[in-house]
Amino acid sequence: MRDLPIYLTMMLAAIRAKMEYRVTFLFLFFALVTFYLGQLGTVLVVIDRFGSINGWTLGEMAFLYGLMVFSQSITTFFFASLVNFEGLIMQGGFDRYLLRPLDPLPQLIASQFEVSSIAHLVIGVSALVYGAAGTDIAWSAGKVAFFFVVVAGAVMIQGGVRLGVSAICFWTMRNRSLVHILVFSSKEFILYPVSIFNYWIQVFLTLVFPLAFVNFYPSHVFLNRDASNLLFSPLIQYATPVAGVVFFSLAYLLWRAGINHYQSTGS
Amino acid sequence: MTGALAHFGPRRRVYPSFFAKAFQRELAYKFEYFIGVFNGLLFMFIFTSLWEAVYAGPTAATGGTAFTREGIITYAVYAMLVRISMTQEESGIPAKVRSGEIAMDMIKPVNYMLMTLAETGGGTLFHWVTRVAPIFAVALFAFDAWPPSDPLNWLMLGVSWVFGYLIFFYLNFAFALLAFWFVETFSFQLMKFGLFTLFAGGIVPIDFFPDWLQPVIAFLPFPSIIYVPTALFIGHIPAAEAGSLIGVQVAWTVGLGLLCRVMWGMGQRKLIVQGG
Amino acid sequence: MSEGPLVVVDHLSRHFTLTESRPGFWGSVTGLFSRATSVRRAVDDISFSLEAGEFVGYVGENGAGKSTTIKMLTGILVPTSGTVRVGGLVPWESRRENSRQIGVVFGQRSQLWWDLPVRESFDLLRSIFRVPEGRFRENLAELDDALELSPLLATPVRKLSLGQRMRCDLAAAFLHDPKILFLDEPTIGLDLIAKDHVRSFLKRINQTRRTTIVLTTHDMDDIEALCERIVILDEGKIVYDGATESLKRRYVREKGVVVEFHGDPGVVTLPDLPTVRVEGEGAKRRFSVPVDSVGVATVIAAVAARFAVKDISIHEPKVGEVVKRIYDDPASLTRPEPGP
Numbered sequence: 001m002r003d004l005p006i007y008l009t010m011m012l013a014a015i016r017a018k019m020e021y022r023v024t025f026l027f028l029f030f031a032l033v034t035f036y037l038g039q040l041g042t043v044l045v046v047i048d049r050f051g052s053i054n055g056w057t058l059g060e061m062a063f064l065y066g067l068m069v070f071s072q073s074i075t076t077f078f079f080a081s082l083v084n085f086e087g088l089i090m091q092g093g094f095d096r097y098l099l100r101p102l103d104p105l106p107q108l109i110a111s112q113f114e115v116s117s118i119a120h121l122v123i124g125v126s127a128l129v130y131g132a133a134g135t136d137i138a139w140s141a142g143k144v145a146f147f148f149v150v151v152a153g154a155v156m157i158q159g160g161v162r163l164g165v166s167a168i169c170f171w172t173m174r175n176r177s178l179v180h181i182l183v184f185s186s187k188e189f190i191l192y193p194v195s196i197f198n199y200w201i202q203v204f205l206t207l208v209f210p211l212a213f214v215n216f217y218p219s220h221v222f223l224n225r226d227a228s229n230l231l232f233s234p235l236i237q238y239a240t241p242v243a244g245v246v247f248f249s250l251a252y253l254l255w256r257a258g259i260n261h262y263q264s265t266g267s
Numbered sequence: 268m269t270g271a272l273a274h275f276g277p278r279r280r281v282y283p284s285f286f287a288k289a290f291q292r293e294l295a296y297k298f299e300y301f302i303g304v305f306n307g308l309l310f311m312f313i314f315t316s317l318w319e320a321v322y323a324g325p326t327a328a329t330g331g332t333a334f335t336r337e338g339i340i341t342y343a344v345y346a347m348l349v350r351i352s353m354t355q356e357e358s359g360i361p362a363k364v365r366s367g368e369i370a371m372d373m374i375k376p377v378n379y380m381l382m383t384l385a386e387t388g389g390g391t392l393f394h395w396v397t398r399v400a401p402i403f404a405v406a407l408f409a410f411d412a413w414p415p416s417d418p419l420n421w422l423m424l425g426v427s428w429v430f431g432y433l434i435f436f437y438l439n440f441a442f443a444l445l446a447f448w449f450v451e452t453f454s455f456q457l458m459k460f461g462l463f464t465l466f467a468g469g470i471v472p473i474d475f476f477p478d479w480l481q482p483v484i485a486f487l488p489f490p491s492i493i494y495v496p497t498a499l500f501i502g503h504i505p506a507a508e509a510g511s512l513i514g515v516q517v518a519w520t521v522g523l524g525l526l527c528r529v530m531w532g533m534g535q536r537k538l539i540v541q542g543g
Numbered sequence: 544m545s546e547g548p549l550v551v552v553d554h555l556s557r558h559f560t561l562t563e564s565r566p567g568f569w570g571s572v573t574g575l576f577s578r579a580t581s582v583r584r585a586v587d588d589i590s591f592s593l594e595a596g597e598f599v600g601y602v603g604e605n606g607a608g609k610s611t612t613i614k615m616l617t618g619i620l621v622p623t624s625g626t627v628r629v630g631g632l633v634p635w636e637s638r639r640e641n642s643r644q645i646g647v648v649f650g651q652r653s654q655l656w657w658d659l660p661v662r663e664s665f666d667l668l669r670s671i672f673r674v675p676e677g678r679f680r681e682n683l684a685e686l687d688d689a690l691e692l693s694p695l696l697a698t699p700v701r702k703l704s705l706g707q708r709m710r711c712d713l714a715a716a717f718l719h720d721p722k723i724l725f726l727d728e729p730t731i732g733l734d735l736i737a738k739d740h741v742r743s744f745l746k747r748i749n750q751t752r753r754t755t756i757v758l759t760t761h762d763m764d765d766i767e768a769l770c771e772r773i774v775i776l777d778e779g780k781i782v783y784d785g786a787t788e789s790l791k792r793r794y795v796r797e798k799g800v801v802v803e804f805h806g807d808p809g810v811v812t813l814p815d816l817p818t819v820r821v822e823g824e825g826a827k828r829r830f831s832v833p834v835d836s837v838g839v840a841t842v843i844a845a846v847a848a849r850f851a852v853k854d855i856s857i858h859e860p861k862v863g864e865v866v867k868r869i870y871d872d873p874a875s876l877t878r879p880e881p882g883p
Contacts, residue, residue: 006670013667017658020699024451031454031461038461042470046321049332049475054320096654098619099647100671101639177302185306188313196320201312263635264621 003102010110018113025115032119040065040127043191054196059134060223061193062127067215068190070124071154073117079159080114083183085166086175089262098263105163105255137222146221146238153244154214160244160251161186161209167251170258182209190215195229202231213243300397307351307402308409314343314470315410332474338503342472344412346497350469352399353432353492355387355439357456361446364534373535380440380527387436415502423509424500430516431492437523438488444527447534462487468494472503488523491516548592549723549755550616555625556779557586557611585611587779588625595722596753598745600766600787603776604870609759612776613725616757617647630722643672646716646754650728653712655700661711662696665718672719679718686714689744706737713744723755730762742768763866775869782869791865799858800830800842805851813845826853 018025043065047058056064081088085108088094097104097111137143165182169175186209189197194205194216205212220227220237227234322336334342360383363369372379406412414420442459446452464470466489473484473494484490495512498504504512561581586608593599603609614620615627618634618641627634634641648654655664669679687693690710700708709729716724726745730738746769749756758770766773766787773790775783783790804826811821811828819842820831832842843855 009670010667013656013659013663016663017656020658021451024454027451027454028457031457034458035461035464038463038465041465045465045471045475045477046317048477050321053317092649092652095614095619096652098638099617099642099645099654101642101673102671103639177306181302181306181309185309188310192313192317192320197313197316201316263619263638 003106006102007106007110010107011113014111014113018115028115029119032116033123036069036119036123039191054193056193057135059131060219060225061131063131063135063137063223064193064215064219065191066124066127066129066131067150067154067219068124068187069120070128071151071214072158072187073120073124074151074155075158075162076114076120077117078109078155079162080117081108081112082162082166083179085169086173086179089169089173094262104259132222135223137224143222146218150218150221150240153240153242154218156244156248157210157214157240160248161211163248164251164254167255167258170262186211206231206236210243210247213240304398304401307347307398308405311344311347311402311406311410314347315340318343332472333503334472334474338501339472340410341412341501342497342503344406344410345414345501346469346472346493348399348403348406349428349431349493349497350467351402352391352395352428353435354391354394355436356390357439357443360440360443361452364446365450370538373538380531383440384436391432415500417502419506420500420502423506423513424496427496427499427509427513427516430513430520431496433520434488434516434523435492437520437527438492440527441523441530444530444534447530447537463489463492466490467492468497472498488519491519549595549630550593551626551628552589552591552612552616553626554588554590555586555612555615555627556584556588556623557608557615557620558623559583559585584779586615586622589776589779589781590625591774591781591784593723593755593757595755596749597772598749598756598770599758600770600773601757601759601776602761602763602766602773602866607776608779609776610727613647613727613757613759617645617725618642643719644722646719646721646724648709648712648716648724648726648729650709650726650731653700653708654715655708655711657701658699660697660699661692661703664700664711665696665715668715668718674719678720682718682720683714686717689747690714690740706733706740709733709737709741710744713741717748717754720752721754723757726756726758726760728760728762729758730760730765738762738765745769763861766866767861773866775866777870791859796833796835798832798834798839800832800839800846801827801856801858802830802846802850802852803827803854805853808850811846811850813842813849816842816845 043053043061044058047053047061051057053061085094094104097107100107132139161182162179165175165178168178189205190211194202194212197205202212205216217230217237218240219225220230227237230236318336318339322339360369363372372382375382407414438459439456442455443452445455449455466473466484466487468490473481473490476484491512495504495516499506499509499512559582561583585606589608589612601609601612611620615622616629616634618636618638621635629641630644632641632644654668655661656667659667665683668674669676674682683692690713692710692714695703695707695711698707700711703711713729729745730741733741742765745756745758748754749769756769758765760766770787772785773783773787774781807825808828813819813821813830816837818833818836822829822831830842830846832839839857846852846855
């Protein structure tokens with residue numbers, strides 16, 4: 001951790017580098033907002049017709065979506081460089097991180113700043129505010145504190161996905177499809193309440209690929225929804241932080257193994 | 268006259284070879300392949316689950332549309348198949364413009380747009396054989412969505428798919444050509460993708476949109492890409508309306524094709540005048 | 544401080560398993576399910592050592608194993624067998640510590656921050672390698688003097704020309720006072736002036752700082768200008784390791800003596816030296832001298848004794864020609880040397 005100031009310096013440099021392109025920056029921001037409104041639009045159209053989705057009203061759906069996008073904005077802020085990790089491996093850029101007296105992972109985290117994290121932040125906060133207003137959430141100090149713990153856990157889960165998917169690159173060189181499906185497509189699952197899926201998929205999204213912890217389970221706490229029908233135990237609505245720590249640790253182990261493999265094959 | 272014809276002869280054999288090359292390149296990565304198939308099934312699963320849940324809700328009914336529960340599940344499956352069957356590499360042209368490599372394509376004695384179409388078509392045919400076919404096979408059993416047996420539906424699908432694909436291709440091509448005027452085209456492509464997601468009918472059929480919005484959407488090229496082929500195929504839109512819908516598709520194809528031509532010409536001139 | 548060589552490479556090998564894709568359409572279809580594999584010996588049992596201050600050319604054709612060796616020396620890659628010590632460290636076991644004592648420059652890939660001014664990249668590297676502020680300033684002043692960096696420092700890296708960028712990349716590699724510098728094609732794509740600039744800098748820094756420099760390159764002029772020692776790799780094996788000069792001496796069977804006469808001397812023969820061939824006509828003739836049997840000086844004396852000579856120049860083959868001959872026929876190196 002004594003290297004922390006170095007990483008902070010690197011991160012600031014990455015932000016300054018992006019600011020070199022101010023116009024592109026603004027443009028991309030609006031494009032991202034359009035893109036996410038398109039995504040959200042499909043949900044809104046359905047709710048507009050049917051009133052609710054699996055018992056989740058418009059406000060509740062907005063909160064669900066907001067929690068996902070908000071935690072995603074923080075994930076993107078830290079793990080942006082892992083989205084195109086394939087390119088870094090194939091063009092040999094990763095070697096440069098190994099040629100420095102620092103751990104490669106924090107270097108990667110500090111190496112890139114992604115504009116989309118700001119777009120996510122704006123959309124996420126808007127959706128959360130709209131959702132919270134539309135559902136009369138009674139905010140207590142405890143709930144606010146829990147909110148931040150949940151976001152931390154959700155970031156660890158989503159960051160863990162990116163880390164684990166990147167680690168695969170050390171064996172396969174390419175992981176673009178995997179990034180596509182596990183980092184991007186998979187979010188489609190938690191755009192909706194996980195309860196719309198059959199039992200085994202719910203188990204999968206809880207125990208194997210725990211995206212359900214990102215927004216579905218903790219939303220029950222904030223929205224005071226009945227948790228008695230949740231998988232395994234009603235307590236699961238509080239379990240996001242635990243799931244985050246466990247999942248990220250596993251992903252990190254895979255990452256370590258991947259680096260060892262990379263150094264032993266040099267592929 | 269003879270000169271022009273002689274020039275045309277060897278040219279014609281050029282495009283199939285672009286086609287075959289793209290086909291083989293795609294096959295080179297097996298891991299990617301299995302993931303790709305899985306991805307398609309995943310989306311199908313998510314959207315059919317969504318519709319199951321919505322149609323089982325208390326307000327049930329059909330949301331005021333002509334879609335029954337079976338109808339909407341069938342639609343979701345085939346709309347996803349149509350969506351998967353259209354593929355295009357979008358970052359190639361902008362990257363070439365930035366690096367200046369595009370000049371090499373301009374001096375090749377072939378029509379660049381047709382060359383790209385042939386290459387893209389190769390990639391797409393690859394997807395037909397290796398992705399669409401297996402996903403279709405699995406979907407038949409997993410989602411209980413049998414295709415219609417009337418050859419007319421297949422014919423309508425064939426015709427409207429081709430035009431839908433051309434619209435899809437020209438639209439992407441036009442957006443990629445923006446690279447001649449803008450340093451960064453990713454933003455445009457992202458916006459286009461957002462609109463495509465919402466209005467092409469790949470996820471939610473146009474019937475579900477608010478009544479005031481539907482006529483507006485009808486004026487966009489997006490529904491022609493997925494909604495029209497899918498709805499004609501599953502019989503959601505009666506064959507009697509096929510003619511006019513395909514007519515709209517043809518109009519979009521011609522319009523966007525011309526737009527691409529003009530943009531390509533302007534881009535070429537800009538490159539010559541300003542040297543990139 | 545341990546005495547002895549700075550770098551010791553001992554019976555180092557690195558094998559790769561390759562998957563072979565079958566040709567043609569059905570080849571790629573069946574390749575989806577199974578692939579044949581084969582083993583390639585990228586580096587095959589090589590040994591050498593480097594003393595502090597040496598300037599070594601590490602050459603070989605593409606795929607000869609140069610970059611694989613460098614990867615192992617820098618700690619990025621673990622070998623299949625054998626050992627390496629760099630300044631007493633095993634690079635892949637102490638990768639981070641090792642990185643402090645080495646500098647690496649890739650001609651193709653910059654280590655600078657693409658969008659930031661050069662100066663900011665240097666500052667970042669200063670914190671990354673924890674270079675003390677005072678030392679950093681001294682270094683920067685010295686590097687600025689040698690590479691004329693001042694006018695470039697405020698420019699974002701992406702706006703630099705290739706030659707300018709290489710100067711900055713070289714400076715960046717020296718900021719943390721590495722004991723050994725690995726250079727991969729540092730002059731690739733540079734114009735003659737920029738090449739010269741880079742070469743004279745490397746020569747200077749090698750002499751003033753006694754930095755050991757390992758240069759991998761295809762440009763034999765780089766080697767000729769800079770490296771006292773050359774290691775030639777072919778299919779993973781070292782086929783030559785020794786002084787650049789003695790490689791030439793050993794390989795050069797013939798030297799050319801070009802003589803310009805005052806006017807056309809007509810038929811030129813050297814009756815005492817029947818092994819010397821004479822080529823050309825008019826006022827300028829070339830004498831091919833087989834160095835095993837005849838001294839160049841003898842030839843010059845013999846010519847000068849019989850004709851009116853205006854100018855004489857001696858042509859020695861360049862290292863590049865010699866190395867090319869070795870690539871073409873590696874076995875020639877293992878053949879016994881001809882007797883004196």
